[in-house]
Amino acid sequence: MKSQIKTEKIMDLIEKEIKGKNGSRAYFWKTDKVAENWNFYDYKRVVLEPHLVIENSIENSFQELITPEVRSLSFGTNGNIDLKEVFELIPHLEIVYLRCESISNVDFLKKFNKLNTFSLTSYKNQSVNFQLPKQLKVFSCTWRSKFQLTESSDSLEELYLEKARNVDLNSIFKQSFKLVKIVLTDCNLCNSLDEMIGLKYLRYLMLTNCTELGISSHQTTNKSLKYLCFTKVYMESAEWIPDFLEIDILILESCGNIETMALLERMPNIRGLMLSGNTKLINGDLSWLNKLTQLKNLFIRDYPHYNYKSINPWNWRNFDNDNIINPYKYKGNMDNVPQMSVVCK
Numbered sequence: 001m002k003s004q005i006k007t008e009k010i011m012d013l014i015e016k017e018i019k020g021k022n023g024s025r026a027y028f029w030k031t032d033k034v035a036e037n038w039n040f041y042d043y044k045r046v047v048l049e050p051h052l053v054i055e056n057s058i059e060n061s062f063q064e065l066i067t068p069e070v071r072s073l074s075f076g077t078n079g080n081i082d083l084k085e086v087f088e089l090i091p092h093l094e095i096v097y098l099r100c101e102s103i104s105n106v107d108f109l110k111k112f113n114k115l116n117t118f119s120l121t122s123y124k125n126q127s128v129n130f131q132l133p134k135q136l137k138v139f140s141c142t143w144r145s146k147f148q149l150t151e152s153s154d155s156l157e158e159l160y161l162e163k164a165r166n167v168d169l170n171s172i173f174k175q176s177f178k179l180v181k182i183v184l185t186d187c188n189l190c191n192s193l194d195e196m197i198g199l200k201y202l203r204y205l206m207l208t209n210c211t212e213l214g215i216s217s218h219q220t221t222n223k224s225l226k227y228l229c230f231t232k233v234y235m236e237s238a239e240w241i242p243d244f245l246e247i248d249i250l251i252l253e254s255c256g257n258i259e260t261m262a263l264l265e266r267m268p269n270i271r272g273l274m275l276s277g278n279t280k281l282i283n284g285d286l287s288w289l290n291k292l293t294q295l296k297n298l299f300i301r302d303y304p305h306y307n308y309k310s311i312n313p314w315n316w317r318n319f320d321n322d323n324i325i326n327p328y329k330y331k332g333n334m335d336n337v338p339q340m341s342v343v344c345k
Contacts, residue, residue, distance in 0.1 A: 015050075020059035028065070029053045029074070039316065041204050041227035041249065048072040048095055058085060066090055071114075073097070083108040102126055109133065119160070132156065142185075152176045157201075162186055170195050180204065189213050197222045197243050207233045221245055230255050231277075242266045249297075253277045265291035272297040274314060281306070289328050298327040307331055 017027035028050045051072040052065060057079070072095040075081060081098055084105035095117040102124035109118065110133050118132075119140035131151035132139055140160035141147065149167045156176035161167065162185040169187065173179065173195040181204040182196065189212050196205060197220045207213075208231040225244040229251040238261045241250070247270060252258075254277030261281060264270065265288040273292070275281070276299060284305035289295070296318045300310040312318075312327045 016065060018059075018061055018065060020057065020061055022056065024054075024056035024059055026052065026054045026059070026062040026065055039227075040319070051095075052090075058089060068092065071095065074099075076100070080104055087111055098122075103128065106130060154178065157181065159183070164188075173199060177201075182206070184208070184210055186210070193240065194220065197240075200224055203227065205229070207231070209233070229253070239263055248272065250274070251276075252279045255279045257282055259283060260285065262288045264288055268292055269294050271295060271319060272314075273300070274298075275300045277301065286328075289326075295327055296321065296324045300328070 015028040015030065017025060019025045029052075048071045050070060051074065052070050054062065054073070054075045056077050066089060070090060071093060073086070073090060073093055074097040075086065076099040078101055080102045081100040082104050086093075086096070087108045091112065092114055093112055094114050096112070096115065097119045099121045101122070103120065103122055106128050109115075110131055112118075112133055113135070115133050115136055117138035118136060119138070121142040127147065129148040129150055130139075130141070132149070132153040134153050135155050136153045137155055138158040139153075139156060140158075141149075141164070142162040143164070147164070147166070149161075149164070149172060152172045152175040154175060155178065157178055158181040159172070159176065159179055160183045164184065165186070165188045167187070169184075169189060169192045173192065177199060178201050179199050180201050182202065183204075183206045185208040187207075187210045189207070189210050191212055193213055196202065199222070202222065202225050204227045205225060206227075206229040210233050213233055213235055220243065222244045223246050226246060226248040228241075228244060228247055228249070231253040232255070234256040235258065238258050241247070241261075242263050245267075247267060249272035250264075250270060251272075251274040253274065256278060257280050259282045262285065264273075268291055270292050271294045273295065274297075279301065280303055284303065284307060286300070286306055286308035289298075289308055297314050297316075298310045298312070299314045300306070300308075302309045307330065308328050309331055310328050318324055
């Protein structure tokens with residue numbers, strides 16, 4: 001997420017700082033000063049004030065900052081984080097962001113009976129098995145090597161996984177059927193696209209550098225997904241995309257050679273389309289663009305064999321503009337150009 005801090009200086013965002021030994025410190029972070037990104041389908045980060053930040057290690061002197069009002073924590077260290085120690089320190093936490101070399105006592109994760117959001121970035125090559133609290137709504141894990149997620153939550157709404165090549169995603173999707181947002185990076189999909197299509201609340205799907213994308217049937221359609229973004233997810237066919245009936249924004253970046261995307265003409269409500277990087281349509285026919293009468297944002301990397309080209313840069317503000325003229329043009333003889341719509345509304 002491309003967040004940016006407004007004009008305030010970093011020090012203006014810190015309150016009640018306490019310094020400990022060996023560079024450790026704790027303070028409250030004014031999270032309301034952080035701006036949202038432009039993608040209106042992306043999540044709005046839930047913030048509970050006051051948000052406590054601990055750096056390096058937990059010190060006894062930090063106790064004075066820990067009150068019943070503290071329900072949100074960020075803890076970063078180059079060493080190990082003992083989840084038992086965190087639980088015993090602040091058992092009533094609702095939001096937890098952890099960054100560490102390694103983590104221990106992971107079974108204490110289920111003991112946080114008010115936990116809503118849990119995010120972990122870990123760098124050590126260790127094997128860990130996560131079992132999620134039943135009330136958890138957001139789970140995020142970036143891992144260097146092996147981890148397992150054997151017990152998910154049927155309350156889970158947002159799932160962010162990186163390097164989850166040993167996780168049975170099909171099982172997770174069956175357990176967490178209320179998922180609204182899925183972001184997977186460097187994961188083995190194990191032909192789980194069928195399961196994702198079947199998630200009736202799914203609104204946002206982003207896959208990056210994932211393998212084994214496959215679909216076994218076209219018996220299921222999805223009416224909830226609005227935003228689909230694939231980066232370095234190679235596929236020979238895009239025939240499954242219309243199974244997501246209500247897509248508003250479609251982004252395929254560096255997805256290799258695709259024979260055709262003519263089936264998109266069945267999706268006239270698409271307002272944003274991006275085909276960038278090495279994504280290339282083999283047959284070069286983009287005449288189906290004329291069917292997408294609601295287009296407000298379009299970026300297509302041009303190739304000599306294409307018969308249409310995009311003419312404007314991508315701009316999120318375009319979605320608020322009711323007077324966008326077709327953002328593409330015909331590359332051939334204008335006497336033979338198919339009939340185009342005039343204004344997108």
